[in-house]
Structure formats: C-alpha cells, structure tokens
Amino acid sequence: MTSHTAVAPPRTRATSPAGAAAALLRRPAARKLLTLAVLAAVLVPVVHARWASGSWPGALTVDVSAPLGDANDWIIDNRDSHPVFLYFFGHISNAVIVSVRAVYLTLLALGWAGVTAGAALLAWRVAGWRVAAVAGGSFAVCGLLGMWVPTMQTLALMAVAVSVSVVIGGLLGLAGGLSDRTHRALRPVLDTMQVLPAFAYLLPVVLVFGIGVPGAVLATVVYAAPPMARLTALGLRRADAGVLEAVTSLGATGRQRLLSARLPLARKELLLGVNQTIMMALSMAVIASMIGGGGLGDRVYQALSTVDVGKALAAGIPIVLLAVVLDRTTAAAGERGDRAPRPSRGPAALPGPARWAAAAVLTAAAALGSRAVGALHWPDGWTVAIEAPVNEAKEWMVDHLYTGVPVIGGTADWASAYVTWVLNPLRDGLQALPWWSVLLIVAASAWLIGTWGTAATATLAMAAIGVLGVWEPSMDTLSQVLAAVAVTLVLGFAVGVAAARSPRLERLLRPVLDVFQTMPQFVYLIPVVALFGVGRAPAAAAAIVYALPAVIRITTQGLRQVDPAALEAARSLGATRTQQLFQVQLPLARPALLLAVNQGVVLVLSVVIIGGLVGSGALGYDVVFGLAQGDLATGLVAGAAIVCLGLMLDRVTQPTARRPRKGA
Numbered sequence: 001m002t003s004h005t006a007v008a009p010p011r012t013r014a015t016s017p018a019g020a021a022a023a024l025l026r027r028p029a030a031r032k033l034l035t036l037a038v039l040a041a042v043l044v045p046v047v048h049a050r051w052a053s054g055s056w057p058g059a060l061t062v063d064v065s066a067p068l069g070d071a072n073d074w075i076i077d078n079r080d081s082h083p084v085f086l087y088f089f090g091h092i093s094n095a096v097i098v099s100v101r102a103v104y105l106t107l108l109a110l111g112w113a114g115v116t117a118g119a120a121l122l123a124w125r126v127a128g129w130r131v132a133a134v135a136g137g138s139f140a141v142c143g144l145l146g147m148w149v150p151t152m153q154t155l156a157l158m159a160v161a162v163s164v165s166v167v168i169g170g171l172l173g174l175a176g177g178l179s180d181r182t183h184r185a186l187r188p189v190l191d192t193m194q195v196l197p198a199f200a201y202l203l204p205v206v207l208v209f210g211i212g213v214p215g216a217v218l219a220t221v222v223y224a225a226p227p228m229a230r231l232t233a234l235g236l237r238r239a240d241a242g243v244l245e246a247v248t249s250l251g252a253t254g255r256q257r258l259l260s261a262r263l264p265l266a267r268k269e270l271l272l273g274v275n276q277t278i279m280m281a282l283s284m285a286v287i288a289s290m291i292g293g294g295g296l297g298d299r300v301y302q303a304l305s306t307v308d309v310g311k312a313l314a315a316g317i318p319i320v321l322l323a324v325v326l327d328r329t330t331a332a333a334g335e336r337g338d339r340a341p342r343p344s345r346g347p348a349a350l351p352g353p354a355r356w357a358a359a360a361v362l363t364a365a366a367a368l369g370s371r372a373v374g375a376l377h378w379p380d381g382w383t384v385a386i387e388a389p390v391n392e393a394k395e396w397m398v399d400h401l402y403t404g405v406p407v408i409g410g411t412a413d414w415a416s417a418y419v420t421w422v423l424n425p426l427r428d429g430l431q432a433l434p435w436w437s438v439l440l441i442v443a444a445s446a447w448l449i450g451t452w453g454t455a456a457t458a459t460l461a462m463a464a465i466g467v468l469g470v471w472e473p474s475m476d477t478l479s480q481v482l483a484a485v486a487v488t489l490v491l492g493f494a495v496g497v498a499a500a501r502s503p504r505l506e507r508l509l510r511p512v513l514d515v516f517q518t519m520p521q522f523v524y525l526i527p528v529v530a531l532f533g534v535g536r537a538p539a540a541a542a543a544i545v546y547a548l549p550a551v552i553r554i555t556t557q558g559l560r561q562v563d564p565a566a567l568e569a570a571r572s573l574g575a576t577r578t579q580q581l582f583q584v585q586l587p588l589a590r591p592a593l594l595l596a597v598n599q600g601v602v603l604v605l606s607v608v609i610i611g612g613l614v615g616s617g618a619l620g621y622d623v624v625f626g627l628a629q630g631d632l633a634t635g636l637v638a639g640a641a642i643v644c645l646g647l648m649l650d651r652v653t654q655p656t657a658r659r660p661r662k663g664a
Contacts, residue, residue: 036440036443036444036447055431055435055471055472056435056465056466056469056471057435058469060466060467061466061467061468061469062467062468062469063469064468064633064637065633065634065637066633068632068633068636068637069632069633071632072207072630072631072632072633075207075208076207079207079208079210085208089208089209092209092214092218093209093214096160096213096214096217096218097212097213097214099160100156100157100160100213100217101156103155103156103159103160104152104153104156107152107155107156108152108377111377112139112143112148112377112378115139115152116136116139116140116143117136119135119136119138119139119325120132120133120135120136120139122135122329123135123136123325123328123329126329126332127328127329127331127332128332131325131328131329131332134324134325134328135325135329138321138322138324138325139151139321139325141317141318141321142318142321142322143378143382143383144382144383144384145314145317145318145383145384145386146314146378146383146384146385147296147299147314147315147318148377148378149377150294150295150296150298150299150315150318151295151296151318151322153294153295153296154285154294154295154296154297154318154319154322155322157213157216157217157220157285157288157293157294157295158220158278158281158282158285158322160217161217161220161221161224161281161284162224162274162277162278162281164217164221164225165220165221165224165225165228165277165281166228166273166274166277168221168225168228168229169224169225169226169227169228169229169232169273169277170228170229170232170270170273172186172190172225172228172229172232172233173228173229173230173231173232173233173234173235173236173273174232174233174236176229176232176233177232177233177234177235177236177237177262177266178236183233183237186229186233190226190229190230191647191650193222193223193225193226202215202219202287202290202291202627203626203627203630203632203635203636204632204636205218205219205222205291206291206627206630207630207632211291211292212291212292213292213293213294215291215292216288216289216291216292216293216294217288217293219284219287219288219291220281220284220288220293223280223281223283223284224277224278224280224281224284225277227273227276227277227280228273228274228276228277229273230273231269231270231272231273231276232266232269232270232273234269235265235266235267235268235269235270235273236262236263236266238266238269271330271331274330275326275327275330275331278323278326278327278330279323279326279327282319282322282323282326285297285300285319286300286301286319289301290627296315296316296318296319297315297319299311299312299314299315300312300315300316300319303315304525304613307529307530308387308391309390309391309394309527309530310386310387310388310389310390310391310394311387313386313387313390314386314387314390320515324514327514394527394530397530397531398530398531401531402531411531411532412532412533414532414537415532415533415535415537415538416537418483418537418540419535419536419537422483423479423480423483423536423537423540426479426482426483427475427476427479427480429479430475430478430479431472431475431476435466435471438462438475439459439462439463442455442458442459442462442648442652443455443456443458443459445458445652446458446459446648446651446652449594449652449654450651450654454651455651457647457651458647458648458651458652461644461645461647461648461651462644462648464640464641464644465641465644465645468637468640468641468644469637470619470622470637470638470641473617473618473619473622473638473641474618474619474641474644474645476617476618476619477618477619477620477641477642477645478645480536480539480540480543480611480616480618481543481601481604481605481645481649483540484540484543484544484547484604485547485597485600485601485604487540487544488543488544488547488548488551488600488604489551489596489597489600491544491548491551492547492548492551492552492555492596492600493551493555493593493596495509495548495552495555496551496552496553496554496555496556496559496596497555497559497581499552499555499556500555500556500559500560500585501577506556509552513549513552513553514549516545516546516548516549517549517550525538525539525542525610525611525613525614528541528542528545529614534614534615535614535615535616536611536615536616536617538611538614538615539607539610539611539612539614539615539616539620540611540616542607542610542611543603543604543607543611544604546603546604546606546607547599547600547603547604547607550596550599550600550603551596551597551599551600554592554593554595554596554599555589555592555593555596557592558589558591558592558593558595558596559585559586559589559592561589561592562584562585562588562589563588566584566588567580567584567585570583570584594653594654595654597653598650598653598654601649601650601653602646602649602650605642605645605646605649612624612625619638619641619642619645620638622634622635622637622638623635623638623639623642626638626639
C-alpha cells in the first residue's frame with residue numbers, strides 16, 4: 001500500500017499552474033489556438049497600422065468589372081459571326097434542340113394513355129407493383145391538374161439534361177476514380193459547380209446560347225452532373241481490393257478489370273448517382289424556365305410574378321410527383337442487386353427479356369388505343385381546377401394569421417421581430433468587426449475541426465470576398481445564412497431526435513419530408529411572401545423549410561445507427577433515456593450531426609440567394625440584378641462571392657481528418 005501512496009506528491013505538483021498549462025498544451029486544440037494567438041499578436045498590429053479601417057480596405061480590392069464588361073461586349077458583338085459560336089456552340093445548340101424536340105414529339109405521339117402505361121410498366125419492371133401504382137397515379141394526377149402538356153415539356157427537357165449529365169458526370173467520375181491526381185484536380189471544380197448558384201451561371205449561358213431550350217439544358221447539366229461524377233469516383237475507389245487483386249492475378253487487362261470488376265462492384269453508387277442527378281435536374285426546372293426552359297417551371301415562375309399560390313401549386317405538384325416516381329424507381333433499381341430474388345407469380349414470373357417485351361407491347365397497345373380514339377392529349381373534361389380553393393385558403397390564412405392574432409401575434413409581427421432582434425444585430429455586428437478579426441475567427445474555426453490546409457482554404461475564401469470588393473453585402477448574406485441555419489438546426493435536431501425514438505413518427509414524417517425536399521424553392525417563396533411580406537424574413541422562412549428535411553433525415557439516421565451494444569451497456573448501468581441520449585447517442589452520432597450541420601448550411605445558402613427575388617438584398621439581389629440587366633460583372637462577382645462563402649462554411653462545418661504519413 002505504501003508504494004501506492006508514494007505517487008501522491010506528483011499529483012499535487014500536477015495541479016500547479018505550470019503543470020496545468022503543460023497539460024493544457026498537450027491538447028491539439030489548445031496548441032492550434034496558441035499558434036494562432038502568436039501569429040495574431042505579430043501580424044495584427046502591422047495590419048492595423050497599415051489598414052486601420054474596420055471594413056475590407058479598398059487598397060486590397062481588385063476591380064474585375066472592366067475585363068468582365070469587355071468580355072460581355074465581345075461575346076455580344078461576335079455571337080453571330082465568330083467561328084467558335086457558329087461551328088462549335090452552334091452545333092451544340094442545334095443538337096440539344098433536336099434531341100429535346102424528338103423526345104417531346106415521342107411523348108406526344110404516345111399519348112396520355114401510352115405515357116401513363118409506359119411509366120407504370122417501367123416502374124413495375126424495375127421496382128415492383130407498388131411503385132408502378134404510384135407512377136401511374138402520379139401521371140394521372142398531372143393530367144387531372146390540367147398540366148399534361150407542360151409536364152411532357154419538362155419531362156423531355158429533363159430526359160435530355162439528365163442523359164447528358166449522366167454521361168459527362170460518369171466520364172469525369174471514371175477519370176477521378178482511376179487516378180488520384182485527377183481526383184484531386186476535379187474536387188475543387190466539382191465544389192465550385194455545386195456551390196455556385198444557378199443564377200450566376202445562367203448569365204454566361206444566356207450570353208453564349210441565348211434565351212431558349214439549349215441554355216436551359218446546359219445550365220441544368222452544369223448543376224446536375226457533379227453528383228454523378230462524385231458518386232462514380234466514390235464507387236470505383238471503394239471497390240474491394242481483394243476482388244481486384246484476384247482479377248489481376250488471372251491476367252486481366254486494365255479494361256477487363258474495369259468492365260468485369262470495378263463497374264459491377266460500383267453498381268449501387270452508380271445508380272445512386274443517377275438518382276441524385278435526376279433530383280438535382282428537377283430542382284432546376286423552375287430556374288431553367290427563366291431562360292426559356294418552359295414547361296412546369298415556367299408556370300411556377302409566372303405564378304410567382306403574380307403571387308398566385310393556386311397556379312404555383314398546380315404546377316409544383318407535378319414536379320414533386322415526377323421527382324417521387326423517378327426517385328423511387330431509381331432507388332429500387334439500386335437495391336435490386338443487394339437482395340436475393342423472390343419467387344413470383346403471374347407476369348412477374350416471366351424471364352427478364354420477356355418482361356421487357358411485355359411492357360413494350362402493352363405500352364404500344366395503350367398508345368395505339370389512344371390514337372385510335374383521337375385522345376392523344378389529356379381530355380379537357382377530366383381536369384380539376386384547384387387554383388381557386390387554394391387561393392381562397394391562402395387569403396383566409398393571410399386575413400387571420402398575418403396580424404392581430406391574440407397573445408402570439410401574427411406572421412407579420414414574427415417577421416418584424418426576427419428582422420429587428422436577430423438579423424439586424426447579427427448583420428451590424430459582422431459588418432462592424434474588423435476584417436482581420438473575421439479572418440482569424442474563420443481560421444480558428446476551420447483549424448479546430450480540421451487541418452491547417454482546411455484553415456488556409458477557408459481563410460483564403462473569405463479573403464477573396466474582400467478582394468472582389470463585396471465585403472459588406474457578403475456580411476449581410478452571411479448574417480442571413482447563420483440566423484436561418486441556427487433555427488434550422490434547433491428544429492431539425494429536435495424533430496430528428498423525436499423521429500429516431502419513435503418509428504411511428506418517422507413513418508408519418510417520411511412523405512412530408514419527401515414533398516418538402518422535392519418541391520421547387522420558388523413554390524416556397526409564394527406562401528411565405530403572402531404570410532411574411534417582402535424582405536429578408538420570407539427568404540429565411542423559405543430557406544428553413546427547404547433545409548429542414550435534410551437535417552431531420554441525417555439526424556434520425558445518425559442516431560439510429562448508434563451501436564446497440566453501447567445503448568444496452570448504458571441501460572444495464574441504469575441510465576435514463578435522457579442520459580442515453582446526451583451521454584451515448586449524441587456523442588457517437590457526432591459525425592452524422594456534423595454532416596447535418598454541413599448540409600443545412602449548404603441548402604440554406606442556396607435558398608437565401610433565391611430570396612433576392614423577394615427582397616433579401618445583399619449578394620442574392622446582385623446575382624438576380626446581373627441576370628435581369630445582362631450585367632455580367634455584377635452577376636459573376638456576386639456569384640463568385642457566394643461560392644467563397646459556401647466554400648468557407650463547408651470547411652468550418654465539415655471535419656477533415658489528418659492523413660497518416662507514409663511509413664507511419
């Protein structure tokens with residue numbers, strides 16, 4: 001026993017200030033903060049003496065408006081005569097027009113009966129009779145709402161855009177999956193393509209291709225191709241090394257290894273990439289309509305301009321239904337390879353080629369039948385007008401909820417309080433901070449959860465915003481994003497925890513979350529403008545509604561995937577449900593929760609920009625103004641600043657593990 005008591009004096013010495021400081025410095029976070037503090041102590045006095053202004057100093061900005069303006073003028077002057085436009089972009093434009101028109105005419109030739117039957121039979125062949133029933137019913141609802149022709153227009157445009165996105169994304173992913181150097185080179189490009197708001201690259205697309213279908217398709221491709229590239233590269237890089245080694249040992253060439261091993265092993269990721277590409281393309285339907293995409297997106301956009309909730313909902317519902325059908329079908333196709341086939345009866349018992357042939361024959365029969373009776377288009381007498389009742393419901397909500405609600409106040413009061421007590425102080429505080437202190441905060445936040453490379457990337461992204469000369473509006477946009485993200489995370493974590501604990505609640509929430517995730521952002525703007533008025537509050541409300549489903553889903557999934565053995569051990573020690581949540585589930589689900597934060601930030605940022613249409617101001621307004629006025633400089637500079645904000649927020653919310661050294 002005496003030998004054990006002999007260690008008591010060192011414990012006493014360890015509690016001394018020097019010992020406590022040494023113990024603190026052994027923590028990586030403390031060492032990182034100390035390093036930043038030393039650098040700040042050296043650099044801040046120099047910076048303050050040279051540039052004492054609180055905002056970004058004008059001497060450190062670069063004016064890019066002149067060269068961008070010159071580029072804009074050159075494109076306009078040479079668009080109809082330069083060989084590059086005539087013989088390269090012109091051929092691309094013609095190919096897109098011919099492809100979309102061919103698909104559209106094919107859909108019209110099939111008639112409503114042929115298209116509905118074909119969609120149901122395709123879903124039956126791939127995903128089973130339940131998804132087939134959903135597919136047939138969804139197309140029938142599109143006709144009942146009087147949106148058959150716009151739905152066919154959107155479907156034709158999306159078919160071409162998704163096909164091109166899958167091909168381009170698949171080729172990029174193939175290159176990135178087979179080459180580490182290419183993968184590293186592609187990552188910042190794909191990051192930029194996904195973070196850059198669609199409004200920002202609509203303008204150069206319009207300058208090159210003009211208003212019309214080609215520009216709409218190519219803008220959709222730029223937005224929808226990155227998920228396919230990322231997931232293709234991920235699937236190829238995650239291929240089982242043992243299988244690849246076995247194939248190599250049999251003397252297979254590189255092409256044989258790719259076709260017989262890598263691609264089959266990456267099947268699930270490839271189909272998930274197709275799924276995500278379809279969802280991203282449909283989310284662009286409304287934005288593409290602004291440059292001549294037409295279809296359902298144009299109906300939604302026109303309804304937004306007149307604040308007609310009924311017309312917007314009538315056009316928005318088919319977009320949601322298309323997304324649900326395509327999501328369920330492609331998801332089922334990805335899951336088929338992971339489960340053993342079950343014995344079937346009736347038509348499902350036919351061999352694969354026979355089932356495809358049966359589906360084709362039935363589709364052709366339905367098409368010929370509708371053509372024989374002269375009913376290619378959905379009959380006008382089979383439509384249901386929902387615009388009037390929806391608008392009446394909206395007016396009732398505005399009359400009874402906008403203001404004058406006892407005790408809790410109306411939505412106008414909430415919007416005013418949110419702007420006065422949250423947005424204004426946060427914006428004023430960020431704009432009042434010295435620019436170098438913002439860079440220090442960003443560097444510290446990114447370095448604490450990542451590496452020095454992460455911190456450098458985030459800091460340089462923020463510095464680039466200042467160099468572009470849009471520091472003040474960027475702080476305004478950042479304040480809107482941070483406030484909306486805070487509300488989104490509070491609500492999302494609360495609902496996600498409840499859904500993780502209650503399977504019944506999760507089942508009830510699933511269709512609701514599906515609808516909210518697939519509904520175009522523009523559709524959200526119309527009711528929130530009616531309820532909250534024009535300004536920053538409706539943009540924040542739409543952003544919260546749009547980002548909330550992703551946060552809830554990721555939180556629920558992360559908590560449900562916690563190791564059951566850890567929960568059982570906690571229960572055996574007498575832990576209550578609250579203790580299990582805070583001491584076991586939340587710590588073990590930390591990666592999923594951080595991913596939820598990351599996705600919430602990205603989604604909120606994307607909608608806050610669209611909020612520029614309803615008065616959110618700042619960078620969103622500059623992007624929209626640049627598109628409306630044909631001002632390439634204003635639109636692209638604001639878009640580049642949004643990319644920098646997105647890159648910075650991504651780096652400070654997504655942990656980056658340090659890569660082990662070779663030979664370690």
